[in-house]
Amino acid sequence: MTTIDQADINQVSGASADGAHLDIDGIRHGDRALVLHPAFKSGPRAQYGGGRTPETRLEEACGLARAIDLNVVAGEIVRVGEPRPSTLIGMGNVERLTQMIAEKQVGLVVFDAALTPVQQRNLEKEWKVKVIDRTGLILEIFGERARTREGQMQVELAALSYQRSRLVRSWTHLERQRGGFGFIGGPGESQIEMDRRLIDERIVRIKKDLEDVKRTRALHRQARRRVPYPVVALVGYTNAGKSTLFNRLTRATVMAADLLFATLDPTMRRVKLPSGREVILSDTVGFISDLPTELVAAFRATLEEVLEADVLLHVRDVSHPETDGQKADVEGVLQGLGLGHEVTDNMFEVLNKVDLLAPEMRAALLAQAARDPRQKPISAVTGEGLDDLLAAIDRRLSAQRVVETYRLDHADGAAMAWLHAHGEVLERRDTDDFAELTVRLSPEDVQRFARQRAARDT
Amino acid sequence: MSDVPVPTRQEIVDLLQAVLEGNSSRLAAAEWAAEVQENIESEDPEAVDPEMWHLLRLAASLDVKSGEAYLHSDNDIRDWIEGRK
Numbered sequence: 114m115t116t117i118d119q120a121d122i123n124q125v126s127g128a129s130a131d132g133a134h135l136d137i138d139g140i141r142h143g144d145r146a147l148v149l150h151p152a153f154k155s156g157p158r159a160q161y162g163g164g165r166t167p168e169t170r171l172e173e174a175c176g177l178a179r180a181i182d183l184n185v186v187a188g189e190i191v192r193v194g195e196p197r198p199s200t201l202i203g204m205g206n207v208e209r210l211t212q213m214i215a216e217k218q219v220g221l222v223v224f225d226a227a228l229t230p231v232q233q234r235n236l237e238k239e240w241k242v243k244v245i246d247r248t249g250l251i252l253e254i255f256g257e258r259a260r261t262r263e264g265q266m267q268v269e270l271a272a273l274s275y276q277r278s279r280l281v282r283s284w285t286h287l288e289r290q291r292g293g294f295g296f297i298g299g300p301g302e303s304q305i306e307m308d309r310r311l312i313d314e315r316i317v318r319i320k321k322d323l324e325d326v327k328r329t330r331a332l333h334r335q336a337r338r339r340v341p342y343p344v345v346a347l348v349g350y351t352n353a354g355k356s357t358l359f360n361r362l363t364r365a366t367v368m369a370a371d372l373l374f375a376t377l378d379p380t381m382r383r384v385k386l387p388s389g390r391e392v393i394l395s396d397t398v399g400f401i402s403d404l405p406t407e408l409v410a411a412f413r414a415t416l417e418e419v420l421e422a423d424v425l426l427h428v429r430d431v432s433h434p435e436t437d438g439q440k441a442d443v444e445g446v447l448q449g450l451g452l453g454h455e456v457t458d459n460m461f462e463v464l465n466k467v468d469l470l471a472p473e474m475r476a477a478l479l480a481q482a483a484r485d486p487r488q489k490p491i492s493a494v495t496g497e498g499l500d501d502l503l504a505a506i507d508r509r510l511s512a513q514r515v516v517e518t519y520r521l522d523h524a525d526g527a528a529m530a531w532l533h534a535h536g537e538v539l540e541r542r543d544t545d546d547f548a549e550l551t552v553r554l555s556p557e558d559v560q561r562f563a564r565q566r567a568a569r570d571t
Numbered sequence: 572m573s574d575v576p577v578p579t580r581q582e583i584v585d586l587l588q589a590v591l592e593g594n595s596s597r598l599a600a601a602e603w604a605a606e607v608q609e610n611i612e613s614e615d616p617e618a619v620d621p622e623m624w625h626l627l628r629l630a631a632s633l634d635v636k637s638g639e640a641y642l643h644s645d646n647d648i649r650d651w652i653e654g655r656k
């Protein structure tokens with residue numbers, strides 16, 4: 114008879130009991146890692162888009178590996194003519210790399226691509242070291258970064274979905290048939306069936322817990338809507354400088370490191386704009402190309418909230434050689450979340466890191482931005498362009514609201530209260546006959562107020 | 572008409588003070604403030620105090636979290652009480 118306890122579940126799911134740290138493939142900090150980027154000569158995977166090159170993809174993959182403190186001892190682009198179903202890369206490369214792995218005492222190979230479970234298992238057999246793919250690596254990073262209970266559960270759910278699809282790889286005893294009394298598994302249930310069942314049970318439990326969190330989140334969402342300040346949300350490719358900008362504008366000390374996915378849980382702070390108007394600035398998780406679908410699904414609720422912001426700042430690292438590709442990736446994720454014109458109309462492209470550009474590139478970028486009021490060149494490090502950015506946010510928010518003047522009976526406390534509750538009363542003038550209120554309101558509230566008054570007057 | 576009486580400015584200040592002193596939770600205070608806000612059908616002109624409404628709107632968001640901390644710190648609440656914000 115086999116007993117199932119938390120340790121079993123952890124072993125299967127790769128998660129700790131509290132879900133705080135995912136250890137999908139037994140990765141340890143400081144492991145000597147070899148990072149491989151397979152460059153396909155043909156087929157759909159040969160296309161990078163946005164001017165991406167294998168070199169920059171490899172560089173990004175090394176950055177991802179370093180983000181969880183792996184010791185990257187080598188990185189290599191492996192040319193792939195025809196992907197091999199068994200190992201993805203050709204046998205010549207597999208054999209050559211076997212030697213390199215031994216020489217450099219590599220303990221972990223990171224593959225910057227999606228590997229099938231069979232490919233992963235075969236490569237591990239050949240190289241006798243752990244192999245993880247891009248999705249596994251990103252899940253590992255997210256697992257380390259998640260701080261809130263919800264974030265931890267979201268990552269664990271994503272990791273479990275990933276693990277479930279790879280059970281074939283994880284176990285060497287898959288064909289073993291279990292007998293026993295069948296209290297837990299049916300007679301003859303294979304190990305893989307049991308593993309799958311354990312994962313499914315865990316997924317059900319997390320989804321149930323997440324439902325509870327979702328209810329809390331709905332309450333939080335309602336509460337956030339009650340915050341009497343507009344929300345300005347930062348989005349952007351990972352390491353674009355969102356947290357540096359956030360800290361600069363709020364004088365906060367959110368972790369802003371030269372690390373991919375330094376920020377995972379959303380953070381908010383109040384910021385005063387030049388007009389004196391206060392807004393809430395919200396820093397969110399960064400995006401990345403080929404963001405695992407499991408993660409997008411798990412973080413959907415978090416990401417969707419970004420779209421509710423009054424103003425969206427798409428922070429871009431314009432000094433990065435693949436800035437256009439990164440922009441396309443971010444826009445792709447936002448569109449997948451249902452980004453509509455009502456959001457894009459209130460979005461600025463914040464062209465960050467202009468201080469790192471060569472003089473001629475910088476001049477060209479500034480000239481281009483001068484022609485497009487949606488583009489705001491800045492340096493979050495030096496502070497260049499931030500006054501202009503804040504003023505632009507101020508103007509945009511003002512444009513979103515209209516100023517109306519209402520004459521109300523002195524006894525009409527309800528209407529006055531409503532205007533105070535929903536708008537910004539700019540001026541009140543009292544005469545013997547009426548009170549005149551000048552109020553800044555959203556167009557929706559102008560209509561609501563008109564409807565209420567019409568209903569009351571009929 | 573509202574089921575919830577419209578509070579005075581002093582009542583909201585007292586509530587904020589209670590939160591600071593740990594005599595009321597942020598959640599309970601925010602829920603109360605939100606309920607009042609949603610029930611503003613009062614016909615009482617005395618209720619129309621802009622400062623009161625501003626405080627009420629802030630109080631309704633006392634429970635909003637930023638990461639694991641609260642969006643509004645205890646110092647923010649003190650500032651509201653002292654009328655600095």
